[in-house]
Amino acid sequence: MSDTASPKLPATEIAPRQAKPGGGVARLVVTQGPGAGKTLLVTRARATVGRHQTNDLVIPDPRISATHLELERRPEGRVLVRDLGTTNGTWLGPHRLNEVELGPGALLKIGDSLVRVEVDDRAEPERGSEGGRFGGLIGVSAEMRELFATLERVAPSQLTVLAQGETGTGKEELARAIHKHSPRSEGPFVVLDAATIPPTLAESVLFGHERGAFTGADARHIGTFERAHGGTLFIDEIGELPMDLQPKLLRVLESRTFSRVGGHEIIPVDFRLIAATHRDLRAEIEAHRFREDLYFRLAEARVFLPPLRARPADIPLLARHFLEELSTSERPLSITEEALRSLTLRKWPGNVRELRNVIARAAALCQDGTITENDLAGEGFGFRGSEAEREPLDLQGTFAEAKARAIDRFERAYLDALVRRCGGNLSKASRQADVARNHLRALLKKRGLYDPGDT
């Protein structure tokens, strides 16, 4: 994926080209505004557009948010565009949009800029890995295969890696897998959760201390950096790293040396850093809670772990994988096709961790070692309801805008519950909701809740 000033076409390329059946990749072209001429070829599964330099397409328009749009690649040169809750919005003609799938010819307005969607029918989507696993991570969805292909390239290098993803999507598993596939695999793998560093002992935790460095320091303590020497340091929840520690971490990464608290010796240290966060650090940079220079040092390679609801193809594979792990020769475990199917319809706010726990619970409770749909009733929706259910009504903006958002939310919640209730059966759902099948199908399709296999 590249963000470039629009290249001039060489004369030989002016002749119209034959579109490849089913092929082609969307290209976004900034046609008006401060970034006019910039383009982005959407070859990767996901990309972002915004004012901040960390986006895949950077548009230096002050009326655009730091990260304004999220893009998802779709087949046949189409692209799903999602507004990330911006102040000035994303507009398609007179319509303000939250999420829409666009094809060639669409013209978006963000800030004072116009962005046109084109299709490049010679470009290929980034190729996924052939294998369905990388270390302890498994997955067959296009998103995970693409991630594995990136990891195969990144793991053997020395690059620092920044992994972003919701809770339970496998960020720590990913860090372990990179370590295992790196030349440091024989060295230590050290985990530090930045959200739980006690503030008063933070420096001692990271750098260690000498005996007598402070009251109570009655022995030398080896800190996290030193323990990771020769191996990999995984810092989880890096977005929670206190502001005063951020320049200290940056200094160690740049100088590759540190001193223990209360010590004068300069100790060389050699570790590879992998950091993870559930936040979009670009928003944290905007809010002055995260240092930009540290971000760039951490994000030499940036990877995104998609939420489980965005890759339902992985759910049966993961469910069977967890069942295999739990099976014993005395109690071999299995799961019915209907039960698997019902798992693919859920939202999984706790992602793979939640799926693993649901399978473990059902495996313990099911009769004869076979998990049926009944064993899964009420599972897979998280403990606190969906994010939308937890959020109060958004009453900002004009009456019409606020009403449109409320209706959108109602539709989403209603359809979600309907699909769950009817186990994905379209005819049953159409009868229960008293909505014509075709209309219901269109509504579900719009929300990504319609599986063409549905009856």
Ligand SMILES: Nc1ncnc2c1ncn2[C@@H]1O[C@H](COP(=O)(O)OP(=O)(O)OP(=O)(O)O)[C@@H](O)[C@H]1O
């Ligand atoms: N793709 C996957 N294949 C197999 N197991 C997975 C996969 N993704 C996650 N898991 C398993 O799910 C559980 C949660 O994963 P992990 O702890 O790596 O998530 P995380 O993103 O680091 O979560 P958190 O942000 O809450 O720390 C672990 O048991 C892990 O082994």
